[in-house]
Amino acid sequence: MRITLALAVAGLIRALLALPSQTIFQNIPDDAYRIPTVHESAVMARRILHLSTLGTLSTIFPASTSTQEIRPSDVSGTAIGLVDYIADCEHATGNPTILALDIATSFKNVAAGSNISLSLNWVPPSGQVRSPASLPRFSLQGYLEDVSAAEAAEHAIPACFAKYHPDARARYPGNRIHSSRWTRLVVQEVYWIGGFGDRAFIGWIPVREWRNVTREEVRDCVLPGEEKRTTWMEWFGFR
Numbered sequence: 001m002r003i004t005l006a007l008a009v010a011g012l013i014r015a016l017l018a019l020p021s022q023t024i025f026q027n028i029p030d031d032a033y034r035i036p037t038v039h040e041s042a043v044m045a046r047r048i049l050h051l052s053t054l055g056t057l058s059t060i061f062p063a064s065t066s067t068q069e070i071r072p073s074d075v076s077g078t079a080i081g082l083v084d085y086i087a088d089c090e091h092a093t094g095n096p097t098i099l100a101l102d103i104a105t106s107f108k109n110v111a112a113g114s115n116i117s118l119s120l121n122w123v124p125p126s127g128q129v130r131s132p133a134s135l136p137r138f139s140l141q142g143y144l145e146d147v148s149a150a151e152a153a154e155h156a157i158p159a160c161f162a163k164y165h166p167d168a169r170a171r172y173p174g175n176r177i178h179s180s181r182w183t184r185l186v187v188q189e190v191y192w193i194g195g196f197g198d199r200a201f202i203g204w205i206p207v208r209e210w211r212n213v214t215r216e217e218v219r220d221c222v223l224p225g226e227e228k229r230t231t232w233m234e235w236f237g238f239r
């Protein structure tokens with residue numbers, strides 16, 4: 001009797017894990033040649049942010065000053081893109097969460113007055129891509145803002161960030177080795193390249209569209225080449 005029950009439960013769990021999501025989710029236009037709307041592109045961008053753990057932070061080296069570290073003087077004014085840890089912890093705004101280490105070049109440049117942008121790109125987990133140029137990528141232009149301790153608690157930032165980066169806890173604010181802060185990239189502009197221009201939207205996504213994407217839209221969106229297997233956790237909104 002107990003064994004039968006256990007088998008039934010195991011079967012149910014297996015069925016839930018293997019929900020045939022392709023038939024449920026219909027975010028991508030049916031007609032493969034219809035160019036996605038700006039809003040559909042915003043939803044894809046928000047899903048890419050939601051699934052990404054790393055992004056490239058681009059900043060500009062300031063003019064050299066004698067108080068700064070030694071670096072080649074001719075890099076002043078040039079852009080440097082460095083990959084860093086990010087997380088999607090503030091759904092209401094879509095502002096990415098970044099753990100800023102004061103010692104890292106990107107944050108030193110910002111402290112010295114540089115602007116900053118974050119670029120992300122979508123790589124299907126299957127790795128089976130006919131043409132990488134057909135895949136979405138985009139850049140978020142904005143500025144870094146400190147997340148106060150109260151806000152970090154309110155939005156459960158440490159726990160959210162740990163879901164994306166279990167190894168980052170040792171560098172959380174208050175650690176003994178690095179001076180670090182919770183920050184958010186306040187998104188002001190979104191430049192989107194959905195893929196080839198004959199079948200993807202390429203251009204600026206209004207920030208209002210970026211912000212008003214719903215959790216359900218992010219959950220239900222299927223990115224190109226994404227093998228969507230929504231787990232029951234995601235289905236019930238736990239992730």
Ligand SMILES: *[C@@H]1O[C@H](CO)[C@@H](O)[C@H](O)[C@H]1NC(C)=O
Binds near residue numbers: 115
């Ligand atoms: C940063 O970007 C703003 C436009 O958003 C511009 O006015 C400002 O000059 C830029 N700052 C630097 C240091 O380039």
Ligand SMILES: *[C@@H]1O[C@H](CO)[C@@H](O)[C@H](O)[C@H]1NC(C)=O
Binds near residue numbers: 206208
């Ligand atoms: C999101 O914002 C855009 C632009 O303001 C608007 O056209 C659209 O109706 C909004 N969608 C929702 C779900 O609020």
